[in-house]
Amino acid sequence: MNKKGGILDLVLHPVFVTVVVLGLVFFSVMHAITNIGESKEFDKKRLAADISLLIESFQSVPRELNLFINYDFPSDFNLDIKVNKVKVSNGDSQIFFFERNPDFDVFSRSFKKSDFNNSKLVVFRSGNKLDFAISKNFKLEQDIFCPSSESLLTKIEVFPSTITEWLVKNRPNIFSETSLPSGQADLVVGFMGIPKGVRVYTLDETSLIGCYIIASVVKEFPEISANVVPVNPKFLHGLDDRKIILKEKNSLVIGFSQDIDKKRLAYAIYKGLNNYGLS
Amino acid sequence: MACRKGMWTLSEMLYWFFYIPMAVVVFIAFVKIPNVILENAVQPVELDAALTKEMLFNRMSVFSYPYGTEFSEFRPANSSTWLFLSPKKFGYMISFKDEKFFGNKYFYLDAKPLAGINYRNFAEVRNGILVDLVYPKKYEFFE
Numbered sequence: 001m002n003k004k005g006g007i008l009d010l011v012l013h014p015v016f017v018t019v020v021v022l023g024l025v026f027f028s029v030m031h032a033i034t035n036i037g038e039s040k041e042f043d044k045k046r047l048a049a050d051i052s053l054l055i056e057s058f059q060s061v062p063r064e065l066n067l068f069i070n071y072d073f074p075s076d077f078n079l080d081i082k083v084n085k086v087k088v089s090n091g092d093s094q095i096f097f098f099e100r101n102p103d104f105d106v107f108s109r110s111f112k113k114s115d116f117n118n119s120k121l122v123v124f125r126s127g128n129k130l131d132f133a134i135s136k137n138f139k140l141e142q143d144i145f146c147p148s149s150e151s152l153l154t155k156i157e158v159f160p161s162t163i164t165e166w167l168v169k170n171r172p173n174i175f176s177e178t179s180l181p182s183g184q185a186d187l188v189v190g191f192m193g194i195p196k197g198v199r200v201y202t203l204d205e206t207s208l209i210g211c212y213i214i215a216s217v218v219k220e221f222p223e224i225s226a227n228v229v230p231v232n233p234k235f236l237h238g239l240d241d242r243k244i245i246l247k248e249k250n251s252l253v254i255g256f257s258q259d260i261d262k263k264r265l266a267y268a269i270y271k272g273l274n275n276y277g278l279s
Numbered sequence: 280m281a282c283r284k285g286m287w288t289l290s291e292m293l294y295w296f297f298y299i300p301m302a303v304v305v306f307i308a309f310v311k312i313p314n315v316i317l318e319n320a321v322q323p324v325e326l327d328a329a330l331t332k333e334m335l336f337n338r339m340s341v342f343s344y345p346y347g348t349e350f351s352e353f354r355p356a357n358s359s360t361w362l363f364l365s366p367k368k369f370g371y372m373i374s375f376k377d378e379k380f381f382g383n384k385y386f387y388l389d390a391k392p393l394a395g396i397n398y399r400n401f402a403e404v405r406n407g408i409l410v411d412l413v414y415p416k417k418y419e420f421f422e
Binding site: 039041098208 | 337
């Protein structure tokens with residue numbers, strides 16, 4: 001009896017315990033391995049990191065370029081892009097941070113997983129904005145990049161033309177008609193006819209304002225050709241209309257063809273000046 | 280005999296007292312460790328540093344309205360607006376002639392001497408402008 005008890009205690013009991021423990025360990029390892037295969041945590045982290053790095057690389061490309069990419073985002077996850085972080089979630093979430101170049105406005109957007117059914121995520125950069133959309137019905141706008149401005153315009157003198165009437169009527173405290181610049185204005189604007197499209201002829205001092213005007217004109221008239229043209233008045237012919245205006249330090253001349261809607265053009269110029277900084 | 284049985288019970292109790300918690304710890308470790316390893320596997324520090332460097336060079340370049348970005352010139356700017364920084368721990372220094380600009384200055388100054396030990400250093404000179412970045416080996420974050 002004692003001998004049987006001894007065998008039970010010394011052999012069978014530890015063997016039983018060892019088998020149970022090995023079984024537990026084996027099943028927990030198998031469970032962990034299965035979890036790795038099915039785990040979405042890694043996917044979430046990878047996607048968050050990938051989109052963050054994509055946003056950073058979009059901000060590394062030269063500023064005048066507009067670009068977009070179709071990103072194959074899986075329809076298993078929700079996506080939130082806010083300020084400087086990307087969050088990928090389905091219940092639990094994973095986040096990844098990105099740095100921001102102040103030249104660009106990075107838009108905050110949220111997408112549900114259902115948004116990605118048969119559709120891709122579009123990351124695009126147009127002008128000063130870096131934005132996100134769903135590929136259905138996406139069309140890249142050809143905006144123009146202009147660096148940020150901290151200047152304010154409080155007094156603008158405009159030479160009489162069909163456009164100045166609209167400008168003066170809408171902001172009479174800022175726009176005033178002139179036939180001779182007073183030398184007191186923040187900006188002097190002249191107009192002239194050209195064969196095609198819109199050109200803004202600028203000096204060094206006014207090239208940023210020209211950029212804002214052209215960016216706004218392109219948004220209003222996407223089909224026309226519009227450019228900023230830097231001018232050195234020294235090399236202009238004596239009878240050139242631009243010479244009279246561009247002898248003023250803060251001046252520019254806007255050339256436009258006669259087939260362009262004047263009211264819409266005046267509105268676009270006003271909006272461009274507003275974006276630059278009207279007080 | 281009673282004394283021997285008591286000793287046996289005590290030793291068994293001690294055995295289970297250590298054995299059960301150990302088994303629980305091992306079980307949890309098997310379940311949790313793989314996920315932690317997988318999450319920590321996503322550490323694209325080198326790529327991140329390369330992109331941040333490009334962003335800085337892009338930001339510093341002069342923009343010409345008719346011709347676009349010109350990479351041969353330096354655009355001075357307020358040092359606080361070179362980049363809008365996230366809570367990611369890293370620091371940078373931009374050096375141009377006698378001027379120096381910093382991002383996360385105190386982190387940079389603390390971490391720079393330890394680059395190669397606890398931190399990684401990424402530096403490049405273009406057109407006389409030095410951009411020097413210091414990152415931890417694995418991502419860390421400011422609170």
